[in-house]
Amino acid sequence: xxxxxxxxxxxxxxxxxxxxxxxxxxxxxxxxxxxxxxxxxxxxxxxxxxxxxxxxxxxxxxxxxxxxxxxxxxxxxxxxxxxxxxxxxxxxxxxxxxxxxxxxxxxxxxxxxxxxxxxxxxxxxxxxxxxxxxxxxxxxxxxxxxxxxxxxxxxxxxxxxxxxxxxxxxxxxxxxxxxxxxxxxxxxxxxxxxxxxxxxxxxxxxxxxxxxxxxxxxxxxxxxxxxxxxxxxxxxxxxxxxxxxxxxxxxxxxxxxxxxxxxxxxxxxxxxxxxxxxxxxxxxxxxxxxxxxxxxxxxxxxxxxxxxxxxxxxxxxxxxxxxxxxxxxxxxxxxxxxxxxxxxxxxxxxxxxxxxxxxxxxxxxxxxxxxxxxxxxxxxxxxxxxxxxxxxxxxxxxxxxxxxxxxxxxxxxxxxxxxxxxxxxxxxxxxxxxxxxxxxxxxxxxxxxxxxxxxxxxxxxxxxxxxxxxxxxxxxxxxxxxxxxxxxxxxxxxxxxxxxxx
Amino acid sequence: xxxxxxxxxxxxxxxxxxxxxxxxxxxxxxxxxxxxxxxxxxxxxxxxxxxxxxxxxxxxxxxxxxxxxxxxxxxxxxxxxxxxxxxxxxxxxxxxxxxxxxxxxxxxxxxxxxxxxxxxxxxxxxxxxxxxxxxxxxxxxxxxxxxxxxxxxxxxxxxxxxxxxxxxxxxxxxxxxxxxxxxxxxxxxxxxxxxxxxxxxxxxxxxxxxxxxxxxxxxxxxxxxxxxxxxxxxxxxxxxxxxxxxxxxxxxxxxxxxxxxxxxxxxxxxxxxxxxxxxxxxxxxxxxxxxxxxxxxxxxxxxxxxxxxxxxxxxxxxxxxxxxx
Numbered sequence: 001x002x003x004x005x006x007x008x009x010x011x012x013x014x015x016x017x018x019x020x021x022x023x024x025x026x027x028x029x030x031x032x033x034x035x036x037x038x039x040x041x042x043x044x045x046x047x048x049x050x051x052x053x054x055x056x057x058x059x060x061x062x063x064x065x066x067x068x069x070x071x072x073x074x075x076x077x078x079x080x081x082x083x084x085x086x087x088x089x090x091x092x093x094x095x096x097x098x099x100x101x102x103x104x105x106x107x108x109x110x111x112x113x114x115x116x117x118x119x120x121x122x123x124x125x126x127x128x129x130x131x132x133x134x135x136x137x138x139x140x141x142x143x144x145x146x147x148x149x150x151x152x153x154x155x156x157x158x159x160x161x162x163x164x165x166x167x168x169x170x171x172x173x174x175x176x177x178x179x180x181x182x183x184x185x186x187x188x189x190x191x192x193x194x195x196x197x198x199x200x201x202x203x204x205x206x207x208x209x210x211x212x213x214x215x216x217x218x219x220x221x222x223x224x225x226x227x228x229x230x231x232x233x234x235x236x237x238x239x240x241x242x243x244x245x246x247x248x249x250x251x252x253x254x255x256x257x258x259x260x261x262x263x264x265x266x267x268x269x270x271x272x273x274x275x276x277x278x279x280x281x282x283x284x285x286x287x288x289x290x291x292x293x294x295x296x297x298x299x300x301x302x303x304x305x306x307x308x309x310x311x312x313x314x315x316x317x318x319x320x321x322x323x324x325x326x327x328x329x330x331x332x333x334x335x336x337x338x339x340x341x342x343x344x345x346x347x348x349x350x351x352x353x354x355x356x357x358x359x360x361x362x363x364x365x366x367x368x369x370x371x372x373x374x375x376x377x378x379x380x381x382x383x384x385x386x387x388x389x390x391x392x393x394x395x396x397x398x399x400x401x402x403x404x405x406x407x408x409x410x411x412x413x414x415x416x417x418x419x420x421x422x423x424x425x426x427x428x429x430x431x432x433x434x435x436x437x438x439x440x441x442x443x444x445x446x447x448x449x450x451x452x453x454x455x456x457x458x459x460x461x462x463x464x465x466x467x468x469x470x471x472x473x474x475x476x477x478x479x480x481x482x483x484x485x486x487x488x489x490x491x492x493x494x495x496x497x498x499x500x501x502x
Numbered sequence: 503x504x505x506x507x508x509x510x511x512x513x514x515x516x517x518x519x520x521x522x523x524x525x526x527x528x529x530x531x532x533x534x535x536x537x538x539x540x541x542x543x544x545x546x547x548x549x550x551x552x553x554x555x556x557x558x559x560x561x562x563x564x565x566x567x568x569x570x571x572x573x574x575x576x577x578x579x580x581x582x583x584x585x586x587x588x589x590x591x592x593x594x595x596x597x598x599x600x601x602x603x604x605x606x607x608x609x610x611x612x613x614x615x616x617x618x619x620x621x622x623x624x625x626x627x628x629x630x631x632x633x634x635x636x637x638x639x640x641x642x643x644x645x646x647x648x649x650x651x652x653x654x655x656x657x658x659x660x661x662x663x664x665x666x667x668x669x670x671x672x673x674x675x676x677x678x679x680x681x682x683x684x685x686x687x688x689x690x691x692x693x694x695x696x697x698x699x700x701x702x703x704x705x706x707x708x709x710x711x712x713x714x715x716x717x718x719x720x721x722x723x724x725x726x727x728x729x730x731x732x733x734x735x736x737x738x739x740x741x742x743x744x745x746x747x748x749x750x751x752x753x754x755x756x757x758x759x760x761x762x763x764x765x766x767x768x769x770x771x772x773x774x775x776x777x778x779x780x781x782x783x784x785x786x787x788x789x790x791x792x793x794x795x796x797x798x799x800x801x802x803x804x805x806x807x808x809x810x811x812x813x814x815x816x817x818x819x820x821x822x823x824x825x826x827x
Contacts, residue, residue: 304702325705334703342703347696347763356693357705359686368684410704 004067006031006195007052007083007164012061014047021047022058023219029164029195034186036206036227037199039216039239045199048216049168052197053085054078065163076105082163086153086170094142099124101141102156127155131185145291147178154185158192165189166197171205175289175455176490183209202456203232215239248462249441256280258316259449260332260418262301265310270296271473274310278418278449283440285464285481286453288493293473294453295337298420302334303327314417328357331417335407335424337453339400343407346396350388351377353395353406358413380409385435401432408439419443420451425459437463457486471495510757510808514772518779525783532786539664545778546671547726547733551745552752552774553678553767554722557715559753560691561708562698562762563620565716567609568723569745570631575601575727577635580644580653580737587650594653595728602724603717605631610716614709620716628746635739644737657732667729674722679767687714695763751798752777755805764809776801 005028014022022044029035039045050056052063054072063070065081072078092101099121100107108123110116124137133151141149150170157165167186171179186209189196200206206213207227215223215238223238261277271293278284286294300307303321312319314330321327324334336342345353354377355362362372377391384405388398395406404424411419421440425433440463444450454460460467461484469476469492476492526533551568558565578601579594605627612623646654657667664672682688690711694701698708731737756773758765777798784794 302703323705323707324703325707328705336703338699341697341699343700345693345697345700345704348693352689352693356689359689363686366685367680368686368689 005029006066008062008064008067009048009052010062010064012048012051012058012063014051014056014058021219022051025061025216025219025221027197027214027221029197030212031163031193031195032190033211034190034196034198034209035212035214036210037197037214037216038206038235043216043239044219045216046168047219049085049166049197049199052078052083052164052166079105079160079162082161083166084157084160084162084164085166085168086150086157087168092141092149092152092156095140097138097140098128098135098144098152098155099137101152102127102137102159104156106160123159124155127158131155131158131188147174147181150174150182151185154189157189157194162194164195164197166199168199170198171200171202175291176493177289179205203235207232248458249438251441251445256282256447259314260301260451261313262297263311263313265297265300265307265312267296267300267305268308270305271300271470274470274475276468276475276478278451280449281444281447282465283444283450283452283463285460285467286451286470287455287457287460287467287489288470288476289455292470292493294470295422296473297470298334298422298451298453301327302332302420304334328414328416331415332420333357333411333414333416333418334420335404335411335422337422337426339403339407344395344403347394349392350381350386350395350398350406351391354380354391354410354413357410376413377409380413381405383412384409384439399428399432401428401435404428404432404436408436412443416448418449418451420453422453423455424452425454425456457489460489461486469493511766511769511772513808514756514769514776518772518776521776521779521783525787528787532783539668541778541782542671542775543665543668544782545774546667547729548748548752548778549671549771549774550674550722550729551726551749552756552770553674554719555749555753556756556758556765556767556770557678557681557691558620558712558719559750559758559760560695560762560765561712561715562695563613563712563715564624564750564760565606565609565719566621566624566746567605567627567631568719568749569742570628570635571602571605571720571723572727572730572745573739573741573743574605574631574635574638575724576731576741577639577644577727577737577739579728580649580731581638583650583653584644584648587653591652591656595725598724598728599721600724602727603721606716606718606720606723607713609720610713613716614713617709620712632739632743635741639737639739641739644731646735649732649735654732654735657729667733670725670729674725675767675771681718682767687711691715692763695759695761697763748777748798751802754802754809757805757809759809773805 007029009025009027012022012025025044025048027048037045037048047056051058052072054075054077057073063072070081072081093104096104102124103120108116108119121137128135128137131151131154133148133155135144135148135151141152144152170182174182186196198206198210210227213225213227213230213235214221215235217239256279258277259280263275265274266272274297276284288294296305299305301312303323303326306322312321314332319330321330321332327334340346345356351374355373358376359368362369362376374391381391386405386409387402395403398406424436428436440450440452452463461481464481467479467481467484467489469479469489471493522533531537555565555568575598579598582589583594609623609627612618613620657665659666661669682691690701690706693704693706694708694711702708730742752774753765753770754760754773755776756765756769756771758770780797780801781794784797785791
């Protein structure tokens with residue numbers, strides 16, 4: 001490996017009105033190596049990526065590529081300098097073909113200056129075949145799943161001959177199998193001599209593929225080094241600035257009465273014959289690969305969709321929620337996976353978000369009482385240790401973890417019996433994660449029943465009393481979480497036979 | 503956001519004052535209280551209609567059928583009055599509100615149950631309602647001679663120094679203020695305008711909320727049907743033709759976001775008054791009425807530009823210190 005970094009950032013600072021997003025940050029990326037950029041949500045990682053891709057202009061500092069100082073006033077100049085980014089939510093064009101997506105902006109031209117379609121398609125096919133992607137370059141992008149879209153983005157990076165590839169949480173929406181395929185690709189990029197900046201929240205990934213790391217905290221660089229020489233707890237300590245003990249709260253498994261029971265829930269296209277029960281004071285985990293139908297089952301329980309068969313009963317009485325309002329009325333609430341789209345009403349203040357489903361109880365004779373709303377919002381946000389300047393603050397200005405607390409507070413205020421948490425800690429920082437986990441433990445201790453859908457193995461194993469495993473819309477098994485091995489869960493979720501896994 | 507809205511309303515109020523001052527320099531009697539009250543009275547119907555429209559626009563919908571609803575309801579009550587002069591005016595008014603609400607409910611049901619885009623639904627009913635005016639009237643007019651004296655005189659009666667028509671606008675505005683800021687339904691209008699998906703997940707029935715918005719805009723249009731006919735003392739097939747665009751213009755100038763979720767009662771009132779002042783002022787200073795449309799159009803574009811600047815996001819807050827500041 002060469003010792004000269006391909007890309008060097010030094011003394012980069014970036015402020016927004018009233019906010020210092022990056023302060024005197026430096027970063028080096030080396031050819032053929034993966035550098036992990038680690039930091040809690042809000043540490044400034046996204047701002048750095050936007051600075052590198054020409055979307056933001058730094059207020060101070062230098063960017064150098066191969067020792068040459070460059071400025072990146074536009075996204076186009078960033079790709080001209082050999083920097084490309086693959087985003088969490090892929091920014092490609094659904095209505096264009098795969099080949100067009102790969103060559104958009106640098107399509108090969110024929111002698112009349114028009115796009116040379118034949119060449120574009122054949123080269124796209126060559127690139128995709130080299131990656132063993134198995135994608136037809138002529139189909140429209142919208143026909144591909146998220147994992148395949150990432151492959152197209154990688155192909156695009158290869159086609160513009162980028163020397164620096166930024167991957168911003170590329171695995172967030174991928175299943176375990178797809179993540180493995182992505183690792184193979186990253187190895188390919190490494191062999192090709194690309195410098196890779198890899199942004200992830202997941203330590204197992206970082207330790208699996210990164211060579212170096214850089215840690216950000218509150219807009220400043222607080223540490224860097226070689227992954228091989230550094231322990232996970234050291235990095236965690238750098239991230240949070242304090243030692244983290246006992247990642248998951250320990251608690252006694254409860255065995256109260258059955259609160260919610262589902263029998264043979266089915267949907268024509270999404271899931272089939274799902275039966276489970278959750279007891280008072282119990283956390284029931286739902287594990288499976290992304291797309292296994294777990295969220296769809298929960299949406300049916302919450303009344304967002306209607307199952308075609310099967311029954312639901314709450315405290316022994318059959319219920320048929322026809323809308324979320326019915327479910328909330330019955331005492332079932334759902335914290336959705338997509339916080340920004342489905343969870344919080346961004347643009348509205350915290351207190352209005354919290355009181356929205358409880359307006360019936362805070363209003364009198366059909367008229368709202370703002371004082372009651374504030375009191376309600378204050379009670380529940382304080383219980384969750386929400387960090388905000390005031391309850392009138394717009395939720396869109398909160399970090400992901402605090403937005404999640406607003407959503408949970410909103411539902412607790414309705415005094416539910418069952419709370420369904422769909423990927424409760426997806427994309428939120430370690431500090432907030434621990435707070436959410438502690439709070440879950442507290443809720444069940446108070447007699448609430450929790451259903452937790454999660455794709456993160458440590459979370460499922462660390463929090464659940466029992467675990468339902470789903471695969472391709474069907475239930476595989478329900479397991480007691482006693483001495484359960486992670487391998488067992490993965491094997492069941494992926495449908496790998498026992499002897500093969502062993 | 504509240505502070506910003508107030509800010510914008512202040513600017514709109516200043517613009518109105520500026521127009522009044524400029525016109526007064528040319529024509530000194532313009533700013534006399536009696537003239538200003540006349541302008542207010544002239545604008546009353548537009549204010550009420552724009553408030554009804556705001557409820558719909560807040561929910562990411564639009565009601566293009568308001569003017570046709572007004573014309574149809576107005577024709578029905580005018581024909582009733584001509585045929586049965588003995589029916590008391592309050593009963594006719596209640597009937598006009600009911601008919602208007604019924605027509606609005608028709609829009610609402612199509613949007614709610616059949617999930618047809620509101621712009622398509624109300625484009626259809628705009629034509630249907632207008633067509634019904636022809637059908638029931640046979641194309642004939644109801645003129646002043648056929649209307650009962652009470653029918654015409656009611657809104658002109660002066661109560662505490664103001665005509666009854668102005669009082670209607672004031673009461674309707676007060677009701678809308680309470681609806682928008684003090685009821686769960688008003689809160690739901692804003693919530694589904696800002697984020698319809700999250701509203702569904704919160705247990706709000708988005709379809710029914712939109713339905714309610716259409717019923718409200720329809721009821722307002724119906725009430726204004728009676729008020730319009732008795733004000734201009736003629737019920738014809740052409741009543742308020744094209745007026746739906748003026749209503750929407752008042753909303754937009756008043757700071758209502760066409761994308762839904764943003765708008766205030768005060769802003770909409772000022773937007774309507776702004777149009778009323780322009781329309782009253784231009785003839786006074788001898789500007790051709792042809793220019794009125796161009797000037798109103800310019801005001802709309804200016805308002806949209808200002809709103810777009812106001813709604814531009816402030817960037818993400820990254821630092822913990824800023825978040826808690």
